[in-house]
Amino acid sequence: MTTVFRPGDAYPVMLGDLAQTFPDWLAQRRASGILLLTDTNTRRHCLPLFLKATGLSADTPVVEIPAGESRKNVATCISLWEHMLQARLDRHALVINLGGGVIGDMGGFCAATWKRGVDFVQVPTTLLSMTDAAIGGKLGIDFQQVKNTIGVFQNPAAVFVDPAFLKTLPERELRSGFAEVIKHALIGAPELWNMVRDYTPERLSMASSETWLEILRLSIAVKVRVVTEDPHEKGIRMLLNYGHTIGHALESYFLETDDPLTHGEAIAIGMLTESWIQHTRLGKDVPDEWIRLMLRIFPHNPIASSIVPEIWHTMQQDKKNKAGSVRMALPGKNAFDMEVLEPTEREVEESLGFYNGLKKV
Ligand SMILES: NC(=O)c1ccc[n+]([C@@H]2O[C@H](COP(=O)([O-])OP(=O)(O)OC[C@H]3O[C@@H](n4cnc5c(N)ncnc54)[C@H](O)[C@@H]3O)[C@@H](O)[C@H]2O)c1
Known part of the structure; x- marks a missing residue:
């Protein structure tokens, strides 16, 4: 069975078997041409499944880019624009993005x-993009070591979420996506939190399609609700950036090293450290249960205090900032409550010290 969400009544997000939805949708579209974008891994692992499920011809033009942030x-x-030129894509064509959040x-x-905008569909193939990146119309690229600096808001024509693609996703990437599931659970879905609070890496890799459909249904509902209310991030949508102020800065820093963090690994550290700042200001501890879940799912990567000035410098480029001050958005007391804090560099350093001191459970 397919679950259909409609963010802002603008476009369908269809969760379920691609074969049940995509062919009819495409037939109604009458696109003048199609270009399929993949990366090295999704071409190998996802394209055959995609062509089989959709019935699209194996002659459909495919562009492959090297994988990775x-x-x-x-x-x-x-x-990519050169490929679009060669394929003579006009404004009635359709671009199909088959891949994770990067694609x-x-x-x-x-x-x-x-050409000022050609239609595109998102066919997410990672847990992270299924639950988060493919929905909400935020598009863009990194620039000079700062994440997502150049970009636009533009909704896709449709999103097709089929957990069948998760079967080939490497375990580390599965865990990375789980960070955004946990984020959605903490900001607005107690039912989802109850489902995932006891998860272990083993349970994650053994989850059945039915389990994924349920996790994705609850998690996507949070994203859809927030982007419907605030499509252009003037308010509550900032809450989706929980963990991303410190997390993005860490992700950017480690991208330049031999040991990059996945997006989710960085965001998991971001959620713990940002929550530590919030709770410390209130004179409270971060709930043990959150810490235990994060430490079970994600590797513990101590962060040297010597890199804090660079992290802080990157945080100063964050898109949520206003009038020169760094801002973080955190969950409030009730579901979908948001609290905005302005941390100091010292607090960021201390929060990383708190994270470094956590023991694996
Ligand atoms: N637009 C948004 O609202 C939003 C939200 C969250 C994250 N993001 C962005 O998403 C990106 C991270 O996305 P991601 O984690 O999907 O990364 P990704 O696209 O780099 O995919 C991760 C890895 O998995 C491989 N892969 C993808 N699907 C596969 C499959 N089914 N089987 C085997 N391998 C597969 C990819 O080739 C890649 O190596 C970041 O750039 C982040 O900024 C965007």
């Missing part, structure tokens, strides 16, 4: 700027 930049965009964000951005 380090490719989410303007140089790759130029190569979705960048392919969407290139489509949204091609």
Whole structure:
């Protein structure tokens, strides 16, 4: 059975078997041409499944880019626009982004700027993009070590979420996506929190399609509710950035090293450290249960205090900032309550000290 969400009544997000939805949707579309974007891994692991489920011809033009966050930049965009030119994509064409958040964000951005906008669909293939990145119309690329600095808001024509793609997703990437599921649970879905609070990496890798459908249904509902209320991030949508102020700065820093963090690993540290600042200001501890879940699912990566000035510098470029002060959005007392805090560099350093001191459980 397919569950259909409609963020802002604007476009359908269809959760379920792709074969049940995509072919009819595409037939009604009458696109003048199709370009399929993949990365090295999604071409290998997801394209065969996608073609089989949708019945699209194996002759459909496919563009493959090297996988990874380090490719989410303007140089790759130029190569994608060159492919669009070669494929003679006109404004009635359709771009299909088959991949994780990198393909979705960048392919969407290139489509949204091609001839002032050509339609695109998101077919997310990672847990992270299924639950978060593919929904809400935020598109963009990294620039000069700062995440998502160049971009636009543009809704896709549709999103097709089929957990069948998760079968080939490496375990580390599955855990990465789980960070955004936990985030959605903590900001607005107690029912989802009850479902995932006891999870272990083993349970994650053994989850059945039915379990994924249920987790995704609850998690996507949070994202859809928030982006419907605030499509352009003037208010409550900032809450989706919980963990991302410190997390993005860490992700950007480690991207330049031999040991990059996945997006979710960085956001998990971000959620713990940002919550520590919030709770410390209130004279409270971060709930033990949150800490235990994070430490079970994510590796513990101590962060050297010597990198704090660089992290702080990157945080000063964060898009939520206002009038020069760094801002973080955190969950409040009730579901969908938001609290905005302005941390100091000292607090960021101390919060990383708190994180470094946590013991694996
Ligand atoms: N637009 C938004 O609202 C939003 C929200 C959250 C995150 N993001 C962005 O999403 C990106 C992270 O997304 P991600 O974690 O999906 O990363 P990703 O796209 O880099 O995918 C992770 C890895 O998994 C591989 N892969 C993807 N699907 C696979 C499959 N089914 N089987 C085997 N391998 C597969 C990819 O090739 C890649 O190596 C970041 O750039 C982040 O900024 C955007």
